[in-house]
Amino acid sequence: xxxxxxxxxxxxxxxxxxxxxxxxxxxxxxxxxxxxxxxxxxxxxxxxxxxxxxxxxxxxxxxxxxxxxxxxxxxxxxxxxxxxxxxxxxxxxxxxxxxxxxxxxxxxxxxxxxxxxxxxxxxxxxxxxxxxxxxxxxxxxxxxxxxxxxxxxxxxxxxxxxxxxxxxxxxxxxxxxxxxxxxxxxxxxxxxxxxxxxxxxxxxxxxxxxxxxxxxxxxxxxxxxxxxxxxxxxxxxxxxxxxxxxxxxxxxxxxxxxxxxxxxxxxx
Amino acid sequence: xxxxxxxxxxxxxxxxxxxxxxxxxxxxxxxxxxxxxxxxxxxxxxxxxxxxxxxxxxxxxxxxxxxxxxxxxxxxxxxxxxxxxxxxxxxxxxxxxxxxxxxxxxxxxxxxxxxxxxxxxxxxxxxxxxxxxxxxxxxxxxxxxxxxxxxxxxxxxxxxxxxxxxxxxxxxxxxxxxxxxxxxxxxxxxxxxxxxxxxxxxxxxxxxxxxxxxxxxxxxxxxxxxxxxxxxxxxxxxxxxxxxxxxxxxxxxxxxxxxxxxxxxxxxxxxxxxxxxxxxxxxxxxxxxxxxxxxxxxxxxxxxxxxxxxxxxxxxxxxxxxxxxxxxxxxxxxxxxxxxxxxxxxxxxxxxxxxxxxxxxxxxxxxxxxxxxxxxxxxxxxxxxxxxxxxxxxxxxxxxxxxxxxxxxxxxxxxxxxxxxxxxxxxxxxxxxxxxxxxxxxxxxxxxxxxxxxxxxxxxxxxxxxxxxxxxxxxxxxxxxxxxxxxxxxxxxxxxxxxxxxxxxxxxxxxxxxxxxxxxxxxxxxxxxxxxxxxxxxxxxxxxxxxxxxxxxxxxxxxxxxxxxxxxxxxxxxxxxxxxxxxxx
Numbered sequence: 001x002x003x004x005x006x007x008x009x010x011x012x013x014x015x016x017x018x019x020x021x022x023x024x025x026x027x028x029x030x031x032x033x034x035x036x037x038x039x040x041x042x043x044x045x046x047x048x049x050x051x052x053x054x055x056x057x058x059x060x061x062x063x064x065x066x067x068x069x070x071x072x073x074x075x076x077x078x079x080x081x082x083x084x085x086x087x088x089x090x091x092x093x094x095x096x097x098x099x100x101x102x103x104x105x106x107x108x109x110x111x112x113x114x115x116x117x118x119x120x121x122x123x124x125x126x127x128x129x130x131x132x133x134x135x136x137x138x139x140x141x142x143x144x145x146x147x148x149x150x151x152x153x154x155x156x157x158x159x160x161x162x163x164x165x166x167x168x169x170x171x172x173x174x175x176x177x178x179x180x181x182x183x184x185x186x187x188x189x190x191x192x193x194x195x196x197x198x199x200x201x202x203x204x205x206x207x208x209x210x211x212x213x214x215x216x217x218x219x220x221x222x223x224x225x226x227x228x229x230x231x232x233x234x235x236x237x238x239x240x241x242x243x244x245x246x247x248x249x250x251x252x253x254x255x256x257x258x259x260x261x262x263x264x265x266x267x268x
Numbered sequence: 269x270x271x272x273x274x275x276x277x278x279x280x281x282x283x284x285x286x287x288x289x290x291x292x293x294x295x296x297x298x299x300x301x302x303x304x305x306x307x308x309x310x311x312x313x314x315x316x317x318x319x320x321x322x323x324x325x326x327x328x329x330x331x332x333x334x335x336x337x338x339x340x341x342x343x344x345x346x347x348x349x350x351x352x353x354x355x356x357x358x359x360x361x362x363x364x365x366x367x368x369x370x371x372x373x374x375x376x377x378x379x380x381x382x383x384x385x386x387x388x389x390x391x392x393x394x395x396x397x398x399x400x401x402x403x404x405x406x407x408x409x410x411x412x413x414x415x416x417x418x419x420x421x422x423x424x425x426x427x428x429x430x431x432x433x434x435x436x437x438x439x440x441x442x443x444x445x446x447x448x449x450x451x452x453x454x455x456x457x458x459x460x461x462x463x464x465x466x467x468x469x470x471x472x473x474x475x476x477x478x479x480x481x482x483x484x485x486x487x488x489x490x491x492x493x494x495x496x497x498x499x500x501x502x503x504x505x506x507x508x509x510x511x512x513x514x515x516x517x518x519x520x521x522x523x524x525x526x527x528x529x530x531x532x533x534x535x536x537x538x539x540x541x542x543x544x545x546x547x548x549x550x551x552x553x554x555x556x557x558x559x560x561x562x563x564x565x566x567x568x569x570x571x572x573x574x575x576x577x578x579x580x581x582x583x584x585x586x587x588x589x590x591x592x593x594x595x596x597x598x599x600x601x602x603x604x605x606x607x608x609x610x611x612x613x614x615x616x617x618x619x620x621x622x623x624x625x626x627x628x629x630x631x632x633x634x635x636x637x638x639x640x641x642x643x644x645x646x647x648x649x650x651x652x653x654x655x656x657x658x659x660x661x662x663x664x665x666x667x668x669x670x671x672x673x674x675x676x677x678x679x680x681x682x683x684x685x686x687x688x689x690x691x692x693x694x695x696x697x698x699x700x701x702x703x704x705x706x707x708x709x710x711x712x713x714x715x716x717x718x719x720x721x722x723x724x725x726x727x728x729x730x731x732x733x734x735x736x737x738x739x740x741x742x743x744x745x746x747x748x749x750x751x752x753x754x755x756x757x758x759x760x761x762x763x764x765x766x767x768x769x770x771x772x773x774x775x776x777x778x779x780x781x782x783x784x785x786x787x788x789x790x791x792x793x794x795x796x797x798x799x800x801x802x803x804x805x806x807x808x809x810x811x812x813x814x815x816x817x818x819x820x821x822x823x824x825x826x827x828x829x830x831x832x833x834x835x836x837x838x839x840x841x842x843x844x845x846x847x848x849x850x851x852x853x
Binding site for chain 2: 005006008009010012013014016017018020021023024025026027028029030031032033034035063066067076118119120124125126127203205208212226258
């Protein structure tokens with residue numbers, strides 16, 4: 001049987017692309033995940049926990065490890081081995097703690113000789129560490145040869161505060177959704193509910209931010225109406241009828257709705 | 269044909285209307301949602317697929333006219349009909365892909381407005397005035413290309429200069445379109461003209477950001493390479509399908525010209541890439557380091573393999589082509605040496621340096637880098653390798669060019685000696701700075717790459733400046749036997765087209781991926797569930813699927829274009845010239 005030219009050419013092209021794809025799949029697979037926000041404000045944390053958290057930020061969100069090594073001379077940035085002790089000797093009259101914090105917030109102020117001024121301010125985007133994270137990184141750096149003594153109050157208030165973590169219980173929130181809140185009368189949420197009156201919320205957590213969801217419950221009209229649905233139907237009284245706990249639980253439940261089918265809270 | 273024109277005009281008008289109405293639509297949409305989920309595959313994959321396809325088609329329709337008009341000018345000045353035919357053939361391919369490009373562009377806009385409303389609201393708030401410029405340029409480009417294509421017979425003879433001017437004009441409009449859209453994508457990578465809160469302070473600052481001009485130049489050159497490889501692949505398929513010797517000769521020649529264009533532009537493409545990389549570092553060191561030494565570092569190993577395939581494939585095609593040239597036997601003895609240089613260069617370029625390694629891997633290697641091969645991973649070695657590969661490819665072309673020629677100039681001995689000296693001097697300069705680079709600071713080392721590039725470019729210019737007069741009026745050792753090249757050479761042309769298209773997809777992933785979880789780096793964060801930047805394997809799967817779809821669409825569009833042309837040549841339109849036995853000039 002004679003194979004048409006286009007057939008041969010197509011098979012050849014697919015083989016070439018297949019080879020590239022196979023190779024790209026056979027080497028180490030590294031993802032870049034968005035960093036998670038760490039909040040330690042108001043909470044009790046031991047120095048050990050702080051150092052551990054700081055080490056994680058050093059390697060992940062802070063991207064410090066891209067240039068700084070510990071125990072190995074870098075070409076782009078100084079070796080940080082023993083920085084907890086040596087920082088105190090870098091500038092006369094300046095403590096190790098103050099030196100470390102200032103180096104994080106204004107790296108150009110204490111440039112180490114022989115290295116270029118390339119370090120970004122870590123409390124500004126794109127790194128954008130918040131106060132809690134700066135506190136933890138400073139503690140980790142202090143622990144490298146020194147004593148951990150840094151307090152949250154040592155970090156200037158100009159640094160961005162951490163976002164508030166929602167303490168709600170999704171399972172309790174599901175009960176609010178189906179009961180007191182009355183949401184189920186109009187909304188579907190995964191395997192729960194089937195009413196078409198309001199938008200299907202089965203993947204609301206995938207397409208909306210927590211801020212939007214929280215604001216929408218309290219002020220439905222002010223947040224606009226989803227196209228294709230009647231305006232003014234959603235009650236504006238949930239802010240008064242739900243307790244603070246119920247409200248947080250409901251938000252926590254809605255944030256579990258990522259379109260997987262069954263309501264996640266029910267699965268747990 | 270009239271239907272196609274009306275459809276394109278309608279499409280253009282719809283796209284324009286949509287473009288201008290978008291900011292209002294987007295702002296309305298932004299009140300209700302930050303993101304929406306595209307059914308089944310998700311919003312990111314939908315945008316990725318359409319953006320990559322749109323870019324492929326756009327690169328093709330912007331790249332091909334650049335060399336089509338040059339070939340038309342050659343035909344006009346030399347009076348050789350075959351060049352005019354070839355130029356018309358190239359523009360015909362572009363023309364067939366024009367409406368698909370516009371359609372994909374409109375689809376991309378729909379996706380942004382519908383699924384990324386918050387991003388679009390911010391983005392249109394920055395660039396709204398440029399949308400008008402883009403729309404105007406799009407109109408001008410469309411009408412000029414229409415006139416250029418349909419006026420081919422009407423504007424011939426004494427009016428040819430008007431026709432050529434239309435070709436030049438359509439290229440200028442096309443380049444301007446490219447520059448405007450590049451401002452949008454580069455702003456996302458290296459935003460400028462805004463304050464700390466992301467508010468616009470200077471539109472020109474937003475356009476003329478760090479990576480805008482390097483990307484303009486890089487894409488302009490890459491579009492020519494891409495256009496050349498696709499046109500050559502088209503010719504290869506037609507060659508393999510040809511029923512007569514005459515047809516085979518014609519498409520052998522067309523494939524050769526397409527590949528020649530691609531190689532010529534490919535030789536300077538790495539330099540434009542370095543400039544772009546340098547500007548990324550200049551904008552933000554962290555971004556540059558993430559790109560080269562962070563989670564993306566393995567990507568450059570894959571890129572090195574693809575570029576190695578391009579260089580070795582291009583050279584192999586030239587060597588196969590020499591077999592159809594009587595008198596080329598003299599030069600075949602050089603081929604093994606050239607293979608050795610290309611292979612060594614390829615190995616050096618594919619040697620990684622700063623790649624993330626596990627502690628156990630570090631223990632095995634005895635450090636973060638391999639004790640022996642690690643030194644080949646740095647830019648000093650890679651710059652040296654790629655410059656020597658470029659010199660070798662140029663030598664291949666030079667031998668091909670003179671394969672059936674014997675110079676009759678009395679100074680031929682001296683001329684050749686000087687040419688070899690220039691080659692040797694360029695190679696020595698490149699190697700010297702490559703080695704010296706290991707002993708100086710990185711900031712000094714970066715400057716060395718400029719000397720290496722200048723040495724190679726200088727060698728190219730000087731050698732050609734000697735070669736052209738030296739072989740003017742040369743004695744021929746025989747005509748090029750167009751159409752007798754080995755069929756496997758045509759598969760090399762297809763390999764080059766597929767590889768370059770895949771490479772474009774990979775580099776698109778790199779350019780976009782270095783922003784990581786930012787829509788606009790450091791300004792507008794990606795808070796969608798797709799904010800994770802995927803691993804290379806995932807990206808490769810996606811690139812392959814989109815590239816396969818692209819080639820399927822291209823085949824379909826060329827087939828459609830061919831339907832309209834059937835019988836035209838016989839009717840006296842653009843009769844294909846006889847190439848068999850024609851000499852290569």
